[in-house]
Amino acid sequence: MPAYWISSYRAVTDTERMAAYAALAMPALTAAGGRFLARGLPEQVYEAGLEERSVLIEFDSVEAARAAHASPAYQEALAALGDGAERDIRIVPGA
Numbered sequence: 440m441p442a443y444w445i446s447s448y449r450a451v452t453d454t455e456r457m458a459a460y461a462a463l464a465m466p467a468l469t470a471a472g473g474r475f476l477a478r479g480l481p482e483q484v485y486e487a488g489l490e491e492r493s494v495l496i497e498f499d500s501v502e503a504a505r506a507a508h509a510s511p512a513y514q515e516a517l518a519a520l521g522d523g524a525e526r527d528i529r530i531v532p533g534a
Contacts (some may be wrong), residue, residue: 441533442501444473444508448492449525456523463516471507473498497533504530 451457465475477495484490498504507513508530 440500442498442504443476443531443533444468444494444496444498444504445529445531446494446496447489447527448494449527451492451524453521453523456520460516460520460523463519464513467510467512467516468496468507470512471498471510472503473507498530501530501532 469475473496475494475496477493480490480492496504498507508528
């Protein structure tokens, strides 16, 4: 069953650190089997109306998404980001 990694960026406080993270994270997550389905600011918001950058990545399973997060390559990306962003990451199983 597929799983989805959903990132919501509440704030980016250091654009240079964010750029360094992005340069490392995308290849790390792709190499781990992730498929980027969507990323960017919303075109439309409803309900709470949060204008947050979002990223949606599909993996083959919850286990694959967890392994991607734990991988040395992604951990290097996280170290590059440091405290450059406040965000929420969730791994959600597909229906």
